[in-house]
Amino acid sequence: MSNTALSNTARRRFLIETARTVCGVSLVGFGLGVYSQNARSLSITSLRPPGALAEKDFLAACVRCGLCVQDCPYDILKLADIIDQAATGTPFFEARNIPCEMCEDIPCVKACPSNALDKSLTNIDDSRMGLAVLIDKETCLNFQGLRCDVCHRVCPLINEAITLEPIHNTRSKKHALFLPVVHSDKCTGCGKCEHACVLEQAAIKVLPVSVAKGQIGHHYRLGWKEKEKAGQSLVTPDSEHKYNLPEGLNYDHAGEGLVRD
């Protein structure tokens, strides 16, 4: 009888302790689940190393070993401390502090054991760490008509990723503005331009590609592009206008006007 009582007490104790643990662990799990969703987007000032997978995939793949950081010859990359603006332990850099030097042999990608930095990236010019955006035209010196040009000059892909486009200066009425224009098909997001911008706060900033780029609706068809693709217009060409003239009369569109046979 006392044995049964004892085992009952033991069983009660076990069940209560287990329930308590499951509740506690569930709470931790819930909190962590919510936190992990919030931590899924990288802060806007932080950039991933070249070849990094899309942020969500990157956070599944990166084992936080720091091999890329140790192999970076310029000490640009660092591992996120718990208070940094990137998921704990993941590699990142801040372009305004120190931009990527774009090594030709891409040692950081080679060092990555888990392919979080994609090994298929072999040409550094193909990397897309972010996209430079001339975000503040009101302070950019070139937009004021000055010839700062620093972002253009430091760009490793000068005249490809950043070009200077001259337009008329409507303020002075007699000069040109040379506007820095970033081309997303060439910009690697290395951050040299943001780093070099002479303003107190950079007017050109490297943003995550997903933030910087718009996207046209998939159902959109641009006529001139479709025409180029097809090699001809896709709509039936307009038939030449004809006047309904009496016999013996013609109309010459080139300028002759009414022509009598």
Added chain:
Amino acid sequence: MITASINSTTSQTQRHWLLRYKWLILRRTSQFSILSLFILSPMTDSWFIKGNLSSSLVLNSIPLTDPYLLIQSFFAGHSVTATVLIGTAIVSLFYLTVGGRVYCSWVCPVNIATDTAGWLRRKLKIKSASLFIKSTRYWLLGISFLLAFISGTLAWELVNPVTIIQRGLISGLWISALLLLVIFIFDLFMSRDAWCGHICPVGAFYSLFGRFGFVRISAYNRQDCDDCMDCYSVCPEQQVIKPVLKNTDNSPVITGINCTNCGRCIDVCDKNVFKVTNRFNHSTTSNEFHSQESFQ
């Protein structure tokens, strides 16, 4: 940092002090050496070892990867690379041989803090009710896999104190490293062996390797046990000692998967009850237990 229990009342020790701290000294040497190698290699440009305990590269050729991370990454939906797979295989084989929780007691730097906290608890006679049950860690282990699967990221690694501390010490991220102090205080006041013995899912994961671990501790000389309880007072996983020490029907080999092979029981026992052996060596100093066959 060397910790010890000197609260034995029943036995006056005659052994040389080096014998009483042998395994502890070896263990601390191992922990500090591994940590130093990781910290110093980048400074000296010798690159003996790169990376950290999550994943590393030895002599620029041999990859090592923590299997716990690999499995989380797998659950998060990332396709595993050959490098990581080879690294994991090497690490797994090692722990299958020496015992899974050798990671905890011979490698992990957190253990130094929690051992010290445990020692201080005994010194200061801090007694507090156990707040956590031993299986908490397995629930957390399950949660870490479940969260990786649901969130598609290594969710647990956002907060895992073990990897955060290791990374903090190795990469010099001082706020991360400061977490070591938090764990120390936690273990000192919350309850005995609170972190390593109850909560840590990394330890729980490595415990699973312990089921097959070849190197084991054996209470081969248990007939000399004089019930001084020294081994119980230092052991971070006391539940593994009980079945082998007093129950002479059992094999003397400690097969509890939570045993960390730390060897503290060997150090503190003045009767030389324990020794390091393999899991198939069921011999004892008495005649009570001969038939090894019955365990195979």
